[in-house]
Amino acid sequence: MSQTQHPWSRYVAIGDSFTEGIGDPEPDAPGGNRGWADRVAEQLSRGGDDFAYANLAVRGKLIAQIASAQIEPALELRPDLITFSAGGNDVLRPGSDPDAIAELFEASVRRLRSEGATLVVFTGVDVGFSPVFRAIRGKVAIYNENVRAIAQKYDCIVADMWALRELQDQRYWSIDRLHMNLLGHHTVAMMVLEALNVPHDLTPLEPEPLPASSWRQARSDDLSWAREYLVPWVVRRIRHQSSGDHITAKRPNPSAFAARARDESAPPTE
Template identity: 65%
Template sequence: MTATHPWSRYVAIGDSFTEGIGDPEPSSPGGSRGWADRVAEVLAEATNDFAYANLAVRGRLLQQIVDQQVEPALELRPDLISISAGGNDILRPGSDPDEVADRLERAVARLRTYGATLVLFASPDVGMTPVLSRVRSKVAIYNENIRAVASRNDAVVVDLWAMRQLRDPRMWAPDRLHFSALGHHTIAREVLATLNVPNELEPYSPEPMHPISWRQARVEDIGWAREYLVPWVIRRIRHQSSGDHVEPKRPLAGRVRE
């Protein structure tokens, strides 16, 4: 199936979600693949001169994305842009989802300057995720704002909140904060469907999960907290980021596969 579409230059901006963290691939730039790379691979099937750049960096807050990625993205003159930003802000205590959305809208208006198709994301439902479940109401408010921002700025929204399949634990990486390879694959299919681009990415047909005992679940939770949660909290206390000293994996618009 040929992926017919009108775009020839795609630029993705954002944080770890767009960088592809949770979907390790040693042969990919930066060592991660992710949904954006998968989408670009499908889009590239339709034209020999398709170009793709990914400026996203893990751990970035919204203002950092605005300051470091918006203008470089526009300089690449894309006709398709995706932006997922603000999620790291929402996780921070005291953050206001309305204020974050106001800043996002200013970035969205700037990204629309040259008429590119713009893709936004409503965040997934984190109600079943440890720690993140505490900010579920803020995420829901932010999502409503994102839908309004998209409507006012003629953008499209990939609604991850509505994707019930993302509630499957197998969609998530071991850190329970990022998506697994399967999760990124599933999101890539949703992005392409939102853009009305035909593709041959296989849908997910899960096998039934075997139930685990309460004791086993608690052991797994303790192991997860020790390996992932504690380092995450320590970084927040020290005002450090997982993206410190990390550069964009695809800073220039080029061929998806060399």
């Protein structure tokens, strides 16, 4: 494949589990997860031999934690491209205020843009398809409008997850219903590259049909999911704990990131 033409040579990704790549396990990858940011870096690496990539994202982090622990280290790496996804964990928390989240988001964007790097920010997914998160759809929509307004003010690129209709399909999500699987991460990587106006060779993947399921089986699956994933998540919130406690960034330093050949035509297995 010919080299991908773009102006960037040093890419740093910051954020939470979404950017870390949770839901898309790959034992040979740093941190054991691949994710959309690695896929974007793979494609961007075809633009030249001197391309480098770092990923400072850590699962479970709130926007204030991302701002305090990741922004300055990211800028110290002298990137010319930054992706910043933060606030999703805050929006999920009961009683959180999307306008208060926006104040932290704007302060973060102001600092990230201060060194002149291209900055990509993300809207939240339309959660109307999810019985669990449907109730916060309005809050996500307010968060998204704030993100768009801030992006316009500071000349950021918006990667619009809300408009990515494929993510309305549960087959793009991992078994925990909180994180995207291989299909979801692959689809987001395509969207980010297109937002950057970068040619790429990623092609849409087709999920397998959902197996037939009775109402009784669906309710049993819901109960199993609640016991295994929802209850531990609630307990961590009560205890002010995070899944990212004691976790470090998977790619703390910019390093060469050669594009790899990998067959992703097969659907993911859980």
